[in-house]
Amino acid sequence: MRQKSIFVIVVAAGKGERASADGSTDPKQYRSLAGIPVLARTIRAFLDLPYVTNVLTVIHPDHADRYASLGLADDRLLPPVTGGASRQASVLEGLKALAPLRPDLVLIQDAARPFATPQVIGDVIAALDQYDGALPALPVTDTIKRSLDGRQVATTEDRSQLAAAQTPQGFRFGQIFSAHMRAATLPRQFTDDAEIAEWAGLRVAMVMGDRDNIKITHPQDFAQAERILSGDAIMETRIGSGFDFHQFEPGDAVWLGGVRIPHHAKLKGHSDADVALHALTDAILGAIGEGDIGVHFPPSDMQWQGAASTIFLKHAGDLVAKAGGRIVNLDVTIVCEAPKIASHVPAMQRVIGETLGIAPTRIAVKATTSEKLGFIGREEGMVAMASASVEMPRVD
Incomplete structure (x- = not known):
């Protein structure tokens, strides 16, 4: 049986402004984390896996020089493509760029999640043997309140039915490409690729996520990321x-x-x-x-x-x-x-x-x-x- 081709889209087209409150002028994906830029760590997490066929990065149109300065060299790293005005549009640009290569499976990864482990990535891929899509998720442990006005509690959610989504999110390429193309015609924005798959009627599974698989969004997240890294080496x-x-x-x-x-x-x-x-x-x-x-x-x-x-x-x-x-x-x-x-x-x-x-x-x-x-x-x-x-x- 032919081994399935597995392609990865790393979405790095944002400006990362919310993580820059500490005085740094660099978008969060290009900021240094223990001496290595966040985006370089994210890309390397997939290039270190021998079963990954190719990795494609989607970047902001103003970040070509920043991306080049990462100095990443790997035969499986494809030339970057320019993203769109939203994350959803940027993912679609990545899917369009990969379409001529006819991947079997595609993993879609946030650039600001540099700690995706081989275990999480492998579990997502394994789930695609039975499902159209899969994503890592963590059970919600906090009590979740719903408010209609941002001040008064309207109701308390049943947290046993809730989970926090992570990336990479994996899909059979043809199905998610088609779903993204149709979603692009709607006047709404989806929060992640799994939501687009759900809307398109695809069966999406959840696998166990990882507590350390954080998304760096705010300045304090860099401190948490440093603590995670310090656990790997004294x-x-x-x-x-x-x-x-x-x-x-x-x-x-x-x-x-x-x-x-x-x-x-x-x-x-x-x-x-x-x-x-x-x-x-x-x-x-x-x-x-x-x-x-x-x-x-x-x-x-x-x-x-x-x-x-x-x-x-x-x-x-x-x-x-x-x-x-x-x-x-x-x-x-x-x-x-x-x-x-x-x-x-x-x-x-x-x-x-x-x-x-x-x-x-x-x-x-x-x-x-x-x-x-x-x-x-x-x-x-x-x-x-x-x-x-x-x-x-x-x-x-």
Whole structure:
């Protein structure tokens, strides 16, 4: 008997704004979770299963660069497609893209559910031997009240008949594609794909969900997700420090924290001589025991001449992520008489945060002078000192 083809649609076309109240500018599916973007974790949960034929991601039209920056590489990962104005419309775009490949089964997964387990996924697929559709669900344990006006209780529901739906939701491809096409002609929006299947008269089964299979929606959900991950590995906090200085030479601007600041001189160095980013890079590398910036980007290598120091910082952040860690916070102090730094701090926090995939609220940038003492006081150069707090899996 021919093995059935199993395709996965990961729906990542939303803006994820409700999860951004903590200062992060990234949509929730692209935010870092223990050093790895949420969407990358979600996709990898399916690519790690050998029986999955292909995975297709549906993205927001403005997120092509963000998606490309995930750096996902797998022969079974199809090029992304652009979603629609609603989740329902986005799923339909994914189904249309898969139709020429004629899948047997399709699993539809929320991008913001990075903890789908092989057990849950396998149970959904197994149920499709007997049913047209299947979804993981958890029994409702809280008492559920119904209210007509949002204030006064109208009735109490029978919770023994209620369950909370999760994803992935699985279906026989031809049936759910047809149901979605018909549903698109209606003036209503369905809350999930199982509801569309129910409306179309398909038989949909429930399998046991998983308490950890949460959907990240609000900022506090990231804290819960971090706790879930910490149960998989014992984490420890490491501290690294960095120190760098550069002298001035004739020029018209300095680069500090990834921001160009007009000045009557520039900093001398092989790259852009961004003393703040160099110190931060060394601090991160020190926290994870990976040497210093000169080990990874030797000044004798001409390819780094004039290079933006954000390249060095991103490399350090990528090493943290590769090791399964996450950057908790960064602190850098710039010591100089001029230029004035304070008004540029928010821009520096933004650049550093975007480079490392962390919220600007986790980054402190401070400045002070040397009270006219020494080479800094004589405005011959400047110094930066940095520290990095990094959470890493414990290795005994």
